[in-house]
Amino acid sequence: MEYVKVESSQIDSVGFGEGQFGPETLGIRFKNKSGITEYHYQNVTPRTYQALVAAESVGKYFGANIKNNAAYPFVKVESDPTQPIQSATATTKTETTNPSTASDVDTTDTPSPSTSLAIIDKLDNSALFASGGVTDAQLAAGREWYLSEAKKYDISTEAKRTELKRFARPLQKLRTGIEARAKEFTGETKRKIAAIDTEKRRLVQIVGDIEDAVLAPLTAWEQEEQARTTRLANLVTGLAEKGQPYSYPDIPSLETAIAELESFDLSTMQEYKVGGESAIAASLRVLRPELERRKVAESERVELERLRAESAARAEKDRIAEEKRKEDARIAEAVEAAKVEIRQEVIAELSVPTKPDWMEPTSEETEVVPFVYEQAPPSAPVVPFIDHKQAIHAEIVEALQGCTLTRQEAISVLKAITEGRIPHVSITY
Numbered sequence: 001m002e003y004v005k006v007e008s009s010q011i012d013s014v015g016f017g018e019g020q021f022g023p024e025t026l027g028i029r030f031k032n033k034s035g036i037t038e039y040h041y042q043n044v045t046p047r048t049y050q051a052l053v054a055a056e057s058v059g060k061y062f063g064a065n066i067k068n069n070a071a072y073p074f075v076k077v078e079s080d081p082t083q084p085i086q087s088a089t090a091t092t093k094t095e096t097t098n099p100s101t102a103s104d105v106d107t108t109d110t111p112s113p114s115t116s117l118a119i120i121d122k123l124d125n126s127a128l129f130a131s132g133g134v135t136d137a138q139l140a141a142g143r144e145w146y147l148s149e150a151k152k153y154d155i156s157t158e159a160k161r162t163e164l165k166r167f168a169r170p171l172q173k174l175r176t177g178i179e180a181r182a183k184e185f186t187g188e189t190k191r192k193i194a195a196i197d198t199e200k201r202r203l204v205q206i207v208g209d210i211e212d213a214v215l216a217p218l219t220a221w222e223q224e225e226q227a228r229t230t231r232l233a234n235l236v237t238g239l240a241e242k243g244q245p246y247s248y249p250d251i252p253s254l255e256t257a258i259a260e261l262e263s264f265d266l267s268t269m270q271e272y273k274v275g276g277e278s279a280i281a282a283s284l285r286v287l288r289p290e291l292e293r294r295k296v297a298e299s300e301r302v303e304l305e306r307l308r309a310e311s312a313a314r315a316e317k318d319r320i321a322e323e324k325r326k327e328d329a330r331i332a333e334a335v336e337a338a339k340v341e342i343r344q345e346v347i348a349e350l351s352v353p354t355k356p357d358w359m360e361p362t363s364e365e366t367e368v369v370p371f372v373y374e375q376a377p378p379s380a381p382v383v384p385f386i387d388h389k390q391a392i393h394a395e396i397v398e399a400l401q402g403c404t405l406t407r408q409e410a411i412s413v414l415k416a417i418t419e420g421r422i423p424h425v426s427i428t429y
Contacts, residue, residue: 001027008059016049020075038077047130054132117142125185232272243283245290258287346394
């Protein structure tokens with residue numbers, strides 16, 4: 001394993017290669033008071049090694065990513081601290097950016113600045129294109145060397161210009177090589193990623209099926225448990241929602257809801273029993289007073305309707321009575337008018353200057369008092385007596401007409417009475 005010296009207060013050098021854990025072993029040589037102590041770490045990838053070497057602080061990177069990481073088991077390697085450390089061909093950031101420390105470094109192991117770029121060809125693709133695989137310090141050192149060397153060439157002649165082109169040709173080859181290697185590495189990476197993705201899907205599917213089969217009883221139980229808890233939670237919600245009075249349009253539906261709440265079986269609610277009790281109590285605190293309020297309102301409504309009905313009945317009765325009174329008054333007025341008309345007709349018919357045939361006096365009357373109107377003395381008022389009798393006769397005719405007799409039949413009966421042809425019947429004037 002080749003080691004690269006690094007600038008660190010704790011780490012002397014790092015290496016990667018054949019070691020205690022095979023061909024891909026990370027080696028760390030630590031500084032201590034007694035000398036150098038070497039440890040080998042397992043499972044460290046080349047990329048991690050390159051990142052460690054290129055880190056601004058090797059010690060901090062090691063402490064944050066490798067030290068105490070269970071993914072990287074380690075073992076202490078017994079080595080001779082006096083044995084010189086082999087340096088890799090790659091230069092580190094410390095070696096290139098700190099020229100002042102060059103006196104402390106073995107110059108035989110320090111590459112020239114040109115190798116800062118030439119090392120690109122010696123790195124494998126994974127190390128080359130890893131972040132920090134080639135540091136900015138290495139590139140700056142290579143740039144500085146090439147620019148310094150290029151100043152030595154004279155371009156006044158074609159031959160000199162050709163020599164400058166020849167001098168820059170390695171940079172051209174390096175550039176095209178980087179592009180070709182990047183393209184090749186990208187294709188390989190894509191193919192690897194596709195293969196990894198395919199295999200990942202296959203393994204995930206198989207392992208997932210196994211996991212599903214193993215967890216099938218638990219999954220079924222969880223689904224049943226979820227359904228049970230959802231059902232009980234919905235029951236609690238339903239019990240709470242029953243406490244909304246506007247959901248019940250009438251008193252019977254409200255009474256039914258209260259009865260359902262009062263008789264609800266909480267023994268099946270399990271862990272939701274307390275919640276169910278609270279929901280029922282809350283709903284009943286709202287519905288019971290609402291039921292009493294509605295009953296009072298309904299009673300008042302019924303009483304109001306009764307009073308309204310009675311008032312309407314009284315008003316209808318008064319209306320009918322008033323109509324009957326008016327009709328009776330009209331009939332009475334009509335009867336009175338008819339009586340007056342009949343009386344006037346009778347009076348007109350009876351008021352003749354001569355005594356009617358049916359009022360001729362008998363032989364006894366003739367002998368006692370002669371019936372002569374013209375010979376009566378002026379002092380004896382005959383007309384008033386006749387008017388009185390005529391009025392009585394008119395009333396008798398009117399009364400007889402009220403007994404379903406015609407006017408002529410009533411007059412005939414009156415004549416029969418005045419003539420004494422009807423036994424036991426007489427007229428008192």
